[in-house]
Amino acid sequence: MNEKIPNTITGRTRIYGILADPIYHVKTPQVMAEVFRRHGLDAVLIPFHVKPARLGSLISGLSAMENFGGFITTVPHKSAMLDLCDDVTDEARHIGAVNCVRREADGRMIGTMLDGLGFVIALTNLTGFNPRGKAAYVAGAGGAACAMAFALADAGVRRLTIANRTPDKAQALAARLRHVHPELELSTDAGSVADHDLVVNGTSLGMNPEDRPPLDFSMLSPDQVVADAIMDPVMTPLLKAAEAKGCRIQRGLPMLQCQIELMARHMGAIE
Ligand SMILES: NC(=O)c1ccc[n+]([C@@H]2O[C@H](COP(=O)([O-])OP(=O)(O)OC[C@H]3O[C@@H](n4cnc5c(N)ncnc54)[C@H](OP(=O)(O)O)[C@@H]3O)[C@@H](O)[C@H]2O)c1
Incomplete structure (x- = not known):
């Protein structure tokens, strides 16, 4: 325990939050407590359980709270937060979702989206890719897939394939990517797994034992890096198949872990 930090909340403690519905499963309060401790901050991040219909009222209240520094948002509030912020970063605007918000001194709420950046940092640090x-x-073409696709494009991939069960959503994501990155080669050909250096699962397929595979595992080859956004189970069927083929693999949890310091920084808790 860092001696500089009181082990109780005092009148000086800075408050941060995480907003979700449900809330019981979130791990961020514990993980952020470790960051605050490491940086010697008198701060706490607490869970706020809020239903979508009351999200706007909560944000107004938090805006009035002078000792409040910001919050993290997760399911199901990421898209709705886009319109509830006073301003958002380009990343959040392009992806269409917000997962971290800073409260400015005047009460304005500034949103950003760090899922994709967390993914790329984890991928680079842990696999060397x-x-x-x-x-x-x-x-996939949902929230996680969209964030990872934009972050990969921002990080300079030359070619990107978006494969999704609902083809319209893949096409729509490809169109948004094309608008921001006109030089990027884009495809929605789901059958082209073999033709890529990096293969990523951004769908929720693999969370349940009865799920069908998110892509054709037989097309994986040992020279590919294979990543999954799913955190539970730690080793998804995709990651097991990729490891068995000799691929370098990237699990889902580091994507979240790599965001924690970025979130603390966006909320102004650390420099
Ligand atoms: N590691 C991290 O930091 C992190 C961060 C965010 C999310 N995640 C994880 O990423 C996963 C996806 O989350 P999300 O927020 O992106 O969810 P989402 O927005 O609901 O998107 C779900 C995606 O999965 C596809 N899908 C769902 N059921 C399917 C089925 N039966 N067959 C084929 N495709 C199916 C959907 O396809 P359709 O468009 O056709 O419906 C969509 O592309 C979850 O496991 C989540 O926990 C991890």
């Missing part, structure tokens, strides 16, 4: 100039296959 550098996306620049590479070809990446992303299964």
Whole structure:
């Protein structure tokens, strides 16, 4: 325990939050407490259980709270937060979702989206994979897939394939990517797994034992890096199949862990 930090909340403690519905499963309060401790901060991040219909009222209240520094948002509030913030970063605007908000001294709420950046940092740090100039296959076109696709494009991939059960959503994501990154080669050909340096699962397929595979595992080859956004189970069927083929793999949890310091920084808790 860092001696500089009181082990109780006092009148000086700075408050941060995480907003979700449900809330019981979130791990961020414990993980952020470790960051605050490491940086010697008198701060606490507490869980706020809020239903979508009352989200706007809560944000107004938090805006009035002078000792409040900001909050993290997760399911189901990420998209709705886009319109509830006073301003958002380009990342959040492009992805269409917010997962971290800073409360400015005047009460304004500034949102950003760090899922994708967390993914790329984890991927680079833990597998040594550098996306620049590479070809990446992303299964899914929901929140996680969208964030990872934009972050990979920002990190310089040359070619990106978006494969999704609902083709319209894959096409729509490809169109948004094309608008921001006109130089990027884009495809929605789900059958082209073999033709990529990086293969990513951004769908929720693999969370339940009865799920069908998110992509054709037989097309994986040992030279590919394979990543999954799913955190539970730690080893998804995709990661097991990839490891058995001799691929370098990237689990889901580091994507979240790599965001924690970025979130603390966006909320102004650390420099
Ligand atoms: N590691 C991290 O930091 C992190 C961060 C965010 C999310 N995640 C994880 O990423 C996963 C996806 O989350 P999300 O927020 O992106 O969810 P989401 O927005 O609801 O998107 C779900 C995606 O999965 C696809 N899908 C769902 N059921 C399917 C089925 N039966 N067959 C084929 N495709 C199916 C959907 O396809 P359709 O478009 O066709 O419905 C969509 O592409 C979750 O496991 C989540 O926990 C991890």
